Amino acid sequence: MGDARRLARGDRLVVATHNAGKLREIGELLAPFGIEAVSAGALGLPEPEETGETFAENATIKARAAATAANLPALADDSGFCIAALRGGPGVRTADAAMLPDGSRDYGVGMARVRANLGEPENTAAWFVCALALAWPDGRVDVFEGRVDGTWVWPPRGERGFGFDPMFLPEGGSETFGEMDPEAKHAISHRARAFALFKAKAL
Numbered sequence: 141m142g143d144a145r146r147l148a149r150g151d152r153l154v155v156a157t158h159n160a161g162k163l164r165e166i167g168e169l170l171a172p173f174g175i176e177a178v179s180a181g182a183l184g185l186p187e188p189e190e191t192g193e194t195f196a197e198n199a200t201i202k203a204r205a206a207a208t209a210a211n212l213p214a215l216a217d218d219s220g221f222c223i224a225a226l227r228g229g230p231g232v233r234t235a236d237a238a239m240l241p242d243g244s245r246d247y248g249v250g251m252a253r254v255r256a257n258l259g260e261p262e263n264t265a266a267w268f269v270c271a272l273a274l275a276w277p278d279g280r281v282d283v284f285e286g287r288v289d290g291t292w293v294w295p296p297r298g299e300r301g302f303g304f305d306p307m308f309l310p311e312g313g314s315e316t317f318g319e320m321d322p323e324a325k326h327a328i329s330h331r332a333r334a335f336a337l338f339k340a341k342a343l
């Protein structure tokens with residue numbers, strides 16, 4: 141992996157995601173740095189298959205595919221919701237847990253499915269993980285990983301955020317990620333923590 145190269149103000153960076161929630165959050169995190177974020181969707185880039193077994197592997201696959209196809213640096217996020225009683229699941233398969241037969245995703249359905257698999261475990265520990273991979277057109281990649289710990293709650297609470305946010309209560313907090321002000325989520329989230337590492341090395 142070696143030393144990360146840096147991005148400069150005015151550089152174009154492909155955000156290699158087709159997930160609107162992630163795109164919005166990454167766009168908000170990048171905005172103060174003068175980096176022009178272009179989404180993979182807007183460039184018409186295909187979505188590669190996520191065949192990795194870890195968040196870091198999947199982020200690398202997505203970032204590399206976008207950087208090569210667009211001939212620009214690319215940043216990919218692979219993230220997910222992990223539950224101790226499910227041995228870290230749904231984890232890298234979080235998006236699949238919300239998949240409907242027509243290929244679309246419904247996170248209300250996804251949360252209910254995950255809850256149904258849980259039973260009544262004593263251990264309610266849960267965490268989110270985010271791996272951010274920054275790939276360059278020459279194939280070099282740097283990966284930055286962040287995590288936030290807490291518990292899962294049922295029923296889900298709040299309409300903010302996206303994905304599994306309403307089911308996650310961060311450690312020491314009283315509001316779920318679905319109830320929190322976006323700024324409060326950005327102060328502690330897995331994505332913000334991964335982004336802080338990315339920022340220190342690449343911005």
Ligand code: IMP
Nearest residue numbers: 217218219220221234235302303304305
């Ligand atoms: P993937 O990284 O595209 O495979 O999908 C990750 C999935 O994890 C998303 O579709 C969300 O359901 C979930 N996820 C990742 N980050 C967050 C978050 O910040 N809040 C809520 N759900 C998240």
